[in-house]
Amino acid sequence: MEFRTIAIIAHVDHGKTTLVDGLLKQSGVFGEREKVPERVMDSNVQEKERGITIYTKNASVRYKGTKINILDTPGHTAFGSEVERILRAVDSVLLLVDACEGPMPQTRFVLKKSLALGLKPIVVINKVDMPNANPNKTLNEVFDLFGELKASEEQLDFSYIFTNAKKGIAYRNLGDKSFDLSALFDLILERVKPSKSDKNFPLRFQVINLFYDNFLGRMALGKIYEGKAKNGLPVFLKKPDGSSSQAKISKIFSFEGLERKEVPEAFAGDIVILAGSSDICVGDTVCQEEKSEPLPAISIDPPTISVEFLVNNSPLAGREGKCLTIGEIKNRLEKELETNVGLGVDFPKGQENSFEVFVRAEMQIEVLIEEMKREGFELQLARPRVIIKKENGKLLEPVEQVVIETPKEYSGSIIESLSRRKGEFKNMIKKGKSIMLEFEVSTRGLLGYADEFATATKGQGVITHNFSEYKPYKGQISVRESGSIIADRNGKALAFSLWNSQLQGPLFIKPGDEVYEGMIIGEALKGFDVVVNPLKQKSLSKRIRNKSADGSPGLFSVSEMTLGKALGFIKDDELIEVTPSAIRLRKKNLKALERRVLVRATKKEI
Numbered sequence: 093m094e095f096r097t098i099a100i101i102a103h104v105d106h107g108k109t110t111l112v113d114g115l116l117k118q119s120g121v122f123g124e125r126e127k128v129p130e131r132v133m134d135s136n137v138q139e140k141e142r143g144i145t146i147y148t149k150n151a152s153v154r155y156k157g158t159k160i161n162i163l164d165t166p167g168h169t170a171f172g173s174e175v176e177r178i179l180r181a182v183d184s185v186l187l188l189v190d191a192c193e194g195p196m197p198q199t200r201f202v203l204k205k206s207l208a209l210g211l212k213p214i215v216v217i218n219k220v221d222m223p224n225a226n227p228n229k230t231l232n233e234v235f236d237l238f239g240e241l242k243a244s245e246e247q248l249d250f251s252y253i254f255t256n257a258k259k260g261i262a263y264r265n266l267g268d269k270s271f272d273l274s275a276l277f278d279l280i281l282e283r284v285k286p287s288k289s290d291k292n293f294p295l296r297f298q299v300i301n302l303f304y305d306n307f308l309g310r311m312a313l314g315k316i317y318e319g320k321a322k323n324g325l326p327v328f329l330k331k332p333d334g335s336s337s338q339a340k341i342s343k344i345f346s347f348e349g350l351e352r353k354e355v356p357e358a359f360a361g362d363i364v365i366l367a368g369s370s371d372i373c374v375g376d377t378v379c380q381e382e383k384s385e386p387l388p389a390i391s392i393d394p395p396t397i398s399v400e401f402l403v404n405n406s407p408l409a410g411r412e413g414k415c416l417t418i419g420e421i422k423n424r425l426e427k428e429l430e431t432n433v434g435l436g437v438d439f440p441k442g443q444e445n446s447f448e449v450f451v452r453a454e455m456q457i458e459v460l461i462e463e464m465k466r467e468g469f470e471l472q473l474a475r476p477r478v479i480i481k482k483e484n485g486k487l488l489e490p491v492e493q494v495v496i497e498t499p500k501e502y503s504g505s506i507i508e509s510l511s512r513r514k515g516e517f518k519n520m521i522k523k524g525k526s527i528m529l530e531f532e533v534s535t536r537g538l539l540g541y542a543d544e545f546a547t548a549t550k551g552q553g554v555i556t557h558n559f560s561e562y563k564p565y566k567g568q569i570s571v572r573e574s575g576s577i578i579a580d581r582n583g584k585a586l587a588f589s590l591w592n593s594q595l596q597g598p599l600f601i602k603p604g605d606e607v608y609e610g611m612i613i614g615e616a617l618k619g620f621d622v623v624v625n626p627l628k629q630k631s632l633s634k635r636i637r638n639k640s641a642d643g644s645p646g647l648f649s650v651s652e653m654t655l656g657k658a659l660g661f662i663k664d665d666e667l668i669e670v671t672p673s674a675i676r677l678r679k680k681n682l683k684a685l686e687r688r689v690l691v692r693a694t695k696k697e698i
């Protein structure tokens with residue numbers, strides 16, 4: 093049997109997972125009566141809730157005697173390096189572009205990576221059914237993008253096709269009569285060359301992703317480049333650093349539709365999962381012969397952000413969650429490390445009650461914490477910090493390429509805010525009513541920027557950023573200029589006092605919410621911390637004068653705190669308290685007096 097492996101790559105929401113639905117359905121993967129949910133590959137709960145793909149997933153379809161392995165990748169910028177890794181194992185990519193939006197920043201990123209690897213993408217112009225779709229213009233823009241990214245002659249001569257992924261229809265030419273995706277299936281067989289794989293060579297397999305199974309332990313997803321994987325086969329596990337160890341293949345799973353099917357053997361060209369080594373990592377080569385060369389290493393971007401995870405010691409600790417201890421958090425993080433390639437953890441050596449967790453994007457922390465919340469964990473997080481390096485006596489920090497697409501009217505304020513964050517403006521391209529801006533910004537400058545950006549562009553802007561390299565430290569970057577409104581006692585907040593407190597700035601809590609001394613209940617716009625009593629009632633005499641029953645002055649707006657917002661909001665002396673049902677902010681030091689003494693002592697030191 094012949095194999096083809098393709099990845100579907102695109103900007104977020106351009107329709108990758110919807111197209112995979114169509115490919116699966118039309119290749120007969122599901123029974124006729126089977127009820128298949130929309131975007132079936134987005135099977136993770138958070139993926140369903142957020143409506144985006146977070147983890148790369150794979151499936152396979154059979155068409156005219158060929159097995160096509162399909163990898164559905166995430167389009168969100170935070171998971172860009174996941175896509176990069178996947179591209180190593182594919183024979184080609186379907187570059188999907190929304191016919192209304194045209195190429196967007198992440199389209200550029202994933203196309204650039206594909207071209208650099210020498211892949212020849214098939215361009216799929218999707219959502220042609222939308223009233224504001226402009227497929228021809230989009231196709232021209234894609235062609236220009238190939239040119240801009242210095243595609244080779246061969247790559248510039250790309251094939252293209254138009255689709256309505258939602259209905260599962262592909263048109264080789266606009267205006268063709270078509271009722272299904274066969275034109276796309278045929279194009280894949282026509283344009284994607286079968287894997288260069290020799291079944292007669294000894295086995296060579298490379299790992300691109302990891303899974304964990306309670307019974308089988310760590311398992312590796314990857315591609316068989318040469319030879320045959322066989323159950324029970326003794327193998328060598330070669331690491332990129334040149335070290336080698338022995339193992340035995342204990343199970344092989346191949347993909348049929350969405351199912352993982354256990355098979356006794358698998359052949360070159362196929363994408364499979366192997367079990368048998370608890371030590372296996374992304375990029376490792378599994379080979380049959382000791383003298384076999386390992387496959388070229390897969391580079392994984394280093395983590396650039398660290399966040400301290402602490403045991404919850406707030407006055408409300410233990411009320412809402414069931415997993416609170418340092419041991420429980422440690423076990424959970426160890427489990428995560430089995431498969432989460434983008435994560436690193438420094439476990440405490442002594443009696444400390446905290447861990448340092450390393451990631452590449454704030455959103456990775458959000459996804460992990462959200463998962464832990466659901467599992468019943470309580471913990472606290474400190475302000476994310478960027479990992480600074482020292483080389484030859486010089487401080488270096490990670491910088492990112494930032495691409496923004498926004499309606500023109502917001503470009504001024506974006507340039508201003510990113511300059512304040514020490515971003516370097518690189519380029520500007522007009523695109524109809526919108527404008528594309530390119531910057532180089534340090535990861536430090538981007539921390540907490542997502543929320544500010546969404547507000548500045550009224551939700552109409554799109555920002556993507558990807559790590560590029562470590563560069564000289566850019567100096568001090570000012571953090572949030574506002575202060576915090578802090579509660580001075582424990583109890584249930586009352587409407588009257590909150591109504592007064594909101595004169596200081598937006599609040600994060602509503603009447604009836606539980607508060608404690610040192611808890612942050614809002615943002616103090618004056619620029620310094622304000623301590624308030626959120627339990628204060630209106631005096632009886634005033635209540636009688638105002639003729640209001642409880643003295644409460646009516647409704648006011650509350651800015652709901654999300655984890656993303658909280659990570660961008662807190663300062664160095666503040667923490668986020670996470671429980672299954674709440675996100676609270678607090679001062680590290682809960683007592684106002686102690687905080688004042690500490691500030692005075694620090695000032696004296698300076």
Ligand SMILES: Nc1nc2c(ncn2[C@@H]2O[C@H](COP(=O)(O)OP(=O)(O)OP(=O)(O)O)[C@@H](O)[C@H]2O)c(=O)[nH]1
Binds near residue numbers: 109110146165167256
């Ligand atoms: N009208 C129309 N809507 C589509 C089409 N393709 C996808 N959509 C819709 O576009 C939205 C995003 O689709 P997804 O398939 O989740 O996009 P995605 O590229 O997988 O998104 P990420 O994985 O998060 O990057 C969904 O609401 C789909 O129903 C299409 O051809 N026509």
Ligand SMILES: [Mg+2]
Binds near residue numbers: 164166
């Ligand atoms: Mg998707």
